[in-house]
């Protein structure tokens with residue numbers, strides 16, 4: 001039962017193991033039925049408990065002791081978020097939970113209703129779109145570490161995170177759960193996040209493999225794309241999760257790929273993930289993402305979760321596709337037992353890797369001050385200053401007497417209550433809380449809602465306008481929320497506009513108060529045409545976690561210099577985005593071909609020369625940075641950089657600040673067409689006023705490669721490559737040409 005506390009669970013596991021040893025030791029004595037001199041029998045513990053043995057030997061030993069039924073119990077759920085214990089062998093119940101923004105509130109074992117516990121509060125971290133916008137890989141490690149520690153403290157074995165899916169369309173309902181639109185950025189953030197989680201004896205489960213890029217129709221839509229696009233855009237973050245971060249679990253997407261469900265897609269899972277990449281861990285289905293026994297068993301699915309099985313009680317779980325029906329298929333030789341053994345082996349490997357059987361397992365920590373500090377740092381580094389005319393920001397408390405805070409998002413709580421991305425958190429510092437706490441004693445802070453999620457009330461607008469008229473500065477905290485058709489799972493947004501009449505609200509407030517600052521609490525992206533040129537400053541604040549209000553206030557009033565940059569291109573209008581311009585969204589008759597191919601996000605805007613509202617990689621600062629002196633320093637070509645871009649970055653403004661320097665490559669005359677620019681490196685550098693640093697960004701051979709389907713490999717072609725260094729994808733400050741001396745192919 002989930003209600004057993006962490007320590008009780010560990011105790012029951014130890015007792016199970018003890019009984020197991022005693023049972024073996026005393027079995028023969030009892031059978032002889034005569035007085036015996038009881039001496040401690042020095043029978044060695046089973047090999048699989050010997051931590052000095054190699055993992056593979058321990059796996060084989062334990063597998064060899066399991067009955068067919070016990071093996072079957074490991075490949076499907078026995079409650080919403082667990083698989084069964086096998087006390088006889090000391091295998092504990094394996095607990096799984098969401099991810100990705102904090103360890104989710106526990107639900108009842110057989111329903112989605114909250115379990116009603118009081119010990120399942122967790123740190124609510126900023127959304128992954130915020131983490132991505134920090135462009136700070138060390139923060140990704142720290143974030144993963146918070147998740148890992150809290151998972152352990154909550155007694156979870158597998159955490160369903162991170163999401164490394166590509167933001168293909170800006171209206172995806174889950175875009176706020178994604179790092180962004182670029183495979184390289186998603187890769188770098190994902191790898192560090194996973195390493196952070198797994199350093200705590202908890203398995204990360206990277207998701208959704210491969211291509212849950214929209215919510216509409218996700219349960220059945222069949223997506224397809226050309227092989228190069230698959231390899232260059234959608235797979236790299238997963239490939240690196242396996243090869244670099246050694247992730248222990250992968251979740252299959254709900255969607256179909258080339259006709260077969262992703263969770264047991266022979267090509268994606270057997271051939272690529274487990275075959276080419278040599279993934280030794282387990283593949284888990286998304287909740288309800290399994291639809292058959294034979295295909296799932298043979299297509300590479302290792303653990304079936306969340307299948308909808310009618311009655312919601314314990315017995316329902318025997319109806320899972322990989323439960324009784326799988327057992328029957330094995331018993332009747334319909335499916336070889338080796339297929340089951342491979343699945344169980346993978347589960348056992350993950351258990352050993354996360355030290356489930358070992359006497360000491362890292363204990364973790366929950367709701368610690370350190371975790372809250374990390375949440376705040378991520379929030380502070382994530383917010384993106386999109387516009388700041390005449391230094392409208394930061395606000396100087398010594399020069400203003402009053403601030404009108406306007407907008408429902410200034411007081412809305414966003415942490416809890418929606419699918420897997422929600423977190424039950426002890427508190428949430430809203431934007432209004434943050435502003436009041438920081439400057440409430442020095443300036444007069446008023447609040448008016450301005451709009452309502454519940455529907456039109458023109459008085460709200462009037463009151464907001466009056467408040468704005470009476471204040472020195474108006475701060476409108478606008479944006480979206482997690483309601484249906486906004487930033488929510490299962491359905492996409494229908495457009496990029498602000499809902500609830502917020503456009504009109506901003507226009508009317510801006511008309512009355514020239515110093516109107518717009519703060520957007522939302523996932524990316526928002527259409528701003530109706531008001532962008534009427535306000536001096538806009539800040540994208542994301543869903544910024546339990547400390548978000550503090551972070552926001554510190555940015556607005558200048559205690560923190562914003563350093564976030566966009567990870568998604570903001571189009572002027574939805575039809576400028578590739579999936580929509582080519583009418584390939586949301587698919588026709590259940591099928592969706594990714595016609596834009598490689599030209600996702602900024603690659604499309606570059607190729608078609610479309611001016612975005614704000615480009616990928618864009619973000620302002622309260623200071624200014626100067627780039628100079630680019631040098632391309634040749635390196636080695638095996639397991640190291642082939643070249644390192646070195647350049648100077650100086651803070652030429654009045655305040656300390658951090659700049660994300662971005663490096664893109666452009667191949668001249670490639671044999672296969674390539675995007676004009678591809679991100680291949682970045683570095684975030686903190687500089688004091690007047691300080692200058694030399695920044696180095698190494699490029700390995702893969703940085704230059706494209707995937708050639710004809711050769712089934714990554715080809716780095718001899719020839720010239722432009723190395724472009726800049727402050728955004730549309731603000732290249734330095735460039736030089738690198739000549740790659742020889743062609744190589746990596747299979």
Ligand code: BGC
Pocket residue numbers: 098099160207286287419420489
């Ligand atoms: C989501 C997954 C999540 C799972 C369990 C699904 O609806 O797609 O990301 O991990 O539910 O909550």
